[in-house]
Amino acid sequence: MKLAEVFTMVVPEERGVGFRAFDGSVAGPVDASVVLDVRTPRAVEYLAGAPSQLGLARAYVAGDLEILGDPYEAMMRLYPPAKPRLSLSEKARLFGSFLPAALKRPTPPPQERQLSGSRHSKGRDADAIQHHYDVSNRFYRWVLGPSMAYTCAVFPTADASLETAQDAKFDLVCRKLGLEPGMTLLDIGCGWGGMVLHAVKHYGVNAIGVTLSAHQAEWGQEAIEAQGLSGRAQIRFSDYRDVPETDFDAISSIGLTEHIGRENYPSYFDFAFGKLKPEGRMLNHTITRPSDAEPSHYGASFINRYV
Numbered sequence: 001m002k003l004a005e006v007f008t009m010v011v012p013e014e015r016g017v018g019f020r021a022f023d024g025s026v027a028g029p030v031d032a033s034v035v036l037d038v039r040t041p042r043a044v045e046y047l048a049g050a051p052s053q054l055g056l057a058r059a060y061v062a063g064d065l066e067i068l069g070d071p072y073e074a075m076m077r078l079y080p081p082a083k084p085r086l087s088l089s090e091k092a093r094l095f096g097s098f099l100p101a102a103l104k105r106p107t108p109p110p111q112e113r114q115l116s117g118s119r120h121s122k123g124r125d126a127d128a129i130q131h132h133y134d135v136s137n138r139f140y141r142w143v144l145g146p147s148m149a150y151t152c153a154v155f156p157t158a159d160a161s162l163e164t165a166q167d168a169k170f171d172l173v174c175r176k177l178g179l180e181p182g183m184t185l186l187d188i189g190c191g192w193g194g195m196v197l198h199a200v201k202h203y204g205v206n207a208i209g210v211t212l213s214a215h216q217a218e219w220g221q222e223a224i225e226a227q228g229l230s231g232r233a234q235i236r237f238s239d240y241r242d243v244p245e246t247d248f249d250a251i252s253s254i255g256l257t258e259h260i261g262r263e264n265y266p267s268y269f270d271f272a273f274g275k276l277k278p279e280g281r282m283l284n285h286t287i288t289r290p291s292d293a294e295p296s297h298y299g300a301s302f303i304n305r306y307v
Contacts, residue, residue, distance in 0.1 A: 013028065018068075021039075036078075209234070
């Protein structure tokens with residue numbers, strides 16, 4: 001069975017995705033704006049061993065599969081895959097063709113960190129964060145721009161720059177926290193220190209930021225010193241659970257909650273509550289699901305393995 005034949009079973013032609021493979025087979029519109037190019041047998045092994053977004057991601061990251069055209073457009077067209085109604089003979093052919101590939105289960109690409117230890121323990125969390133963020137600050141400067149902010153932004157106008165939108169986000173957080181000169185702020189999971197810098201410069205607070213990335217802490221501390229804020233701000237290379245200070249007027253946590261694990265929410269919020277002054281404020285920004293139900297594909301999803 002040729003690979004193009006399998007492709008047409010799960011991706012209807014009306015989705016407009018082209019396909020070509022190392023076995024010489026092709027499918028889809030000849031003028032398709034996006035094309036899935038399966039370049040090696042190992043790509044098939046990845047896809048057969050983890051027939052989901054994870055298998056596709058592994059093959060792509062390893063360079064065994066390429067998306068020609070806009071990757072975002074391709075994902076929108078490819079998912080969700082169709083559920084073909086196959087005859088018994090077709091199922092037998094499919095099974096016979098790809099069982100050997102599924103059984104090989106190639107080693108995941110080196111970019112996929114194999115973590116050890118209890119999930120969300122301090123050691124494992126540190127390992128995950130350092131693997132993801134300690135690539136190089138130069139790389140993230142290319143991706144993120146001058147703001148060095150990795151989380152969502154607030155665009156005041158449709159044509160606003162990313163830097164302007166990140167500043168608007170930080171300012172919105174500061175206003176919601178009611179920050180005033182002389183207040184103390186703890187920023188949990190501070191990244192490269194954008195929130196700390198904004199709050200200190202524009203609202204006159206004294207701020208501490210904590211991150212598990214040594215590269216982020218180095219960048220943030222250098223920015224603090226370069227802007228003459230050393231006496232009022234600091235970025236620490238530390239787990240938030242190891243912060244000894246208490247009685248903060250405000251706590252910000254922007255995009256951290258996704259990383260701590262749902263089972264740890266009670267202890268996380270207990271920790272934050274214990275660090276605040278009476279009637280202090282916390283702003284917690286996170287991305288949620290529409291349902292409390294744990295997705296069946298949780299462990300096999302791209303975001304949980306790579307992000």
